[in-house]
Amino acid sequence: MDPRTAPSGSPARRVVELACGAPSVHNTQPWLWRVDGNRVDLYADRSRQLLVADPAGRNLLVSCGAALHQARVAAQALGTPADVVLVPDPGDPDHLARLELRRGPRPADAVERLATLARRVTDRRRFTSWPVAEERLALLAASVTTPGVRALPLVDTTTRFRVELLVERARDHQLGDARLAAEQRSWVDRGRGEGVPSASIPEATGHAGAPVGRFTSGAAGPAAARTGLLEGSDGLLALCTDTDEPHAWLATGEALSQLWLAATVDGLSVVPLSQVVEVPSTRGAMRTEVLGGLAHPQVLVRLGWQELGRSQLPRTPRRPVGDVLLP
Ligand SMILES: Cc1cc2nc3c(=O)[nH]c(=O)nc-3n(C[C@H](O)[C@H](O)[C@H](O)COP(=O)(O)O)c2cc1C
Numbered sequence: 001m002d003p004r005t006a007p008s009g010s011p012a013r014r015v016v017e018l019a020c021g022a023p024s025v026h027n028t029q030p031w032l033w034r035v036d037g038n039r040v041d042l043y044a045d046r047s048r049q050l051l052v053a054d055p056a057g058r059n060l061l062v063s064c065g066a067a068l069h070q071a072r073v074a075a076q077a078l079g080t081p082a083d084v085v086l087v088p089d090p091g092d093p094d095h096l097a098r099l100e101l102r103r104g105p106r107p108a109d110a111v112e113r114l115a116t117l118a119r120r121v122t123d124r125r126r127f128t129s130w131p132v133a134e135e136r137l138a139l140l141a142a143s144v145t146t147p148g149v150r151a152l153p154l155v156d157t158t159t160r161f162r163v164e165l166l167v168e169r170a171r172d173h174q175l176g177d178a179r180l181a182a183e184q185r186s187w188v189d190r191g192r193g194e195g196v197p198s199a200s201i202p203e204a205t206g207h208a209g210a211p212v213g214r215f216t217s218g219a220a221g222p223a224a225a226r227t228g229l230l231e232g233s234d235g236l237l238a239l240c241t242d243t244d245e246p247h248a249w250l251a252t253g254e255a256l257s258q259l260w261l262a263a264t265v266d267g268l269s270v271v272p273l274s275q276v277v278e279v280p281s282t283r284g285a286m287r288t289e290v291l292g293g294l295a296h297p298q299v300l301v302r303l304g305w306q307e308l309g310r311s312q313l314p315r316t317p318r319r320p321v322g323d324v325l326l327p
Contacts, residue, residue, distance in 0.1 A: 011080045012040050012101055017321050018074035018117055022257060024063035025050065025274065026187035027196050027316050031067050034326040038101040040082070042068055043326070044094040052183045053174070053278050058249045061096070062274075062299060065253020066260075068097050069146075070117060073261065075099065077113040079106035088250065096250055116264050123269045123313055125202050127304025132235030132268065137303070141237060143262040148248060149255035150295065154236040162289055163238075163276075164230045167300065170275040170282040171214060171229065188215060193319040200316055214275055235268070235303035238286070240295035252298040263303055273300040 012035045024030060030048035034041040042064060049060045068084075075082040082099035089095035107113065134155050141151035154163055174180050187195040201215045230236070239255050241248035256272065263270045276282045277297050286297040 010035070011075075011078055012038055013321070013325075014078060015040055015071050015075045015080070015082070015099075015101065016325065018114070019067045019071035020318050020321060020324060021117055021120070022063070022067040022070040023120070023122060023260065023272070024066065025054065025059035026184070027194055028060070028063065028187065029194055029319055029324065030060045031064050032324055032326050038080070040071065040099040040101065041095065041326075042071070042097045042099070044096055045324075046094065050183055050187075052177075052180045057246070058298070059274055059278070061246055061249035062253040062256060064096050065250040065255075066257040067253070068250070069254040069257035071099060073113060073117060073257075075101055076104070076107060077110040077117075079104055079110070088247065093246065112265075116261050120260055120264045121313055121315065122200065122271055123306055124200065124271055125269075125306060125310070125313075127231065127234060127269060128307055129231070129233045130305045131233040132303050132305070136266070136268075137235050137237060140235075140259060140262055140266070140268075140303070144239070144255045144259050146251050146255040146258060148241055148243070148251045149298075150240050151255065151259060152238045152240055152291070152295075154238055154290070159290055160230075160232075160236060163236060163286070163300070166282045166285055166290070167229055167273055167276045170279040173279050173282070174214070174275055184215065191317075193317045193323075195317075197314065197316060199314050214273075229273075230302065231304070233304065237301045237303065238291070238297050239299045239301065240291060240297055242295060244296040248296070249298065256299055256301070259301065267305070268303050269306045271302045273302055276300055 016033045016035060020029065028048045028050065030045045032043040032045045044060060044064050049057055054060060072082050080101040081104040082101050084097055084099050086098040088097060137153040141153050144151040154160055189198050196215065239252050241252060260270045276286055277299060283297060287293060291297060
């Protein structure tokens, strides 16, 4: 049963169910949880790491950070706000966080907060040409308050041009890597409540004018895939950190979720573009050429407005909560 809509048990279990709706790279859902009374522990599930695309586990921890943030938001909205008493455990690097739920007031906008969690989705369809105003990008960037993470709007023409080249270079590099393509393919239409259904990939469904993104088949070849990853009207933000280690990756995930939920409230669509950070050479170039060597890029985010009245995307699946709960 989809944990996002499963009937609730204890508040702690419900928090886990809602946290499992978080975004994760290739919908790998690389997390495990332990619930004991009002205590919720989050662990990284290394068996779900993308060994080719993500050998260091950066995207794995970014994904877990997003789930941690969604757990906090869910706990607050359910009237059991969480004190996060440990992030992460120095003695066990895969024990990422411990949350203690306590009784608290249910916020007045609890229903809206839960609805935003349920509505957040990766919608890769082409955005309208209505630009994302710089002021809105600045407000969204300011909504990111996770310590150690900065959201940088990328607005000037030269910077955007550089970023676009790097994004395309990273995608072409990955398209040419057979092991990576095979790993990626293995997460498409996987069933079993995980992975990315082809219904969520516009170029696979033949959606008109779909941007050609990371799930393009290698058979199409880099030349066929060379158009339309970014549009001039897209909003672009980079999530960056001062250090480049697991703690920073987990914090980036919290920031990504915070940004994504704020954008969802605004009606904006969000698509992470992580390839440019996955490929070491383009990650290095992002750091030196775009960020002036002053910060480490962690995730690039594309934002835009979708057509009003567009059809609803089918939700990507989730594993049953029983599969992610440790005894
Ligand atoms: C760390 C991370 C990296 C991601 N990278 C990409 C990406 O490069 N391209 C893309 O289309 N989606 C990317 N996604 C989105 C995931 O594919 C998506 O969250 C997942 O399939 C679940 O779908 P949902 O967000 O609709 O719930 C990324 C998500 C996370 C958390």
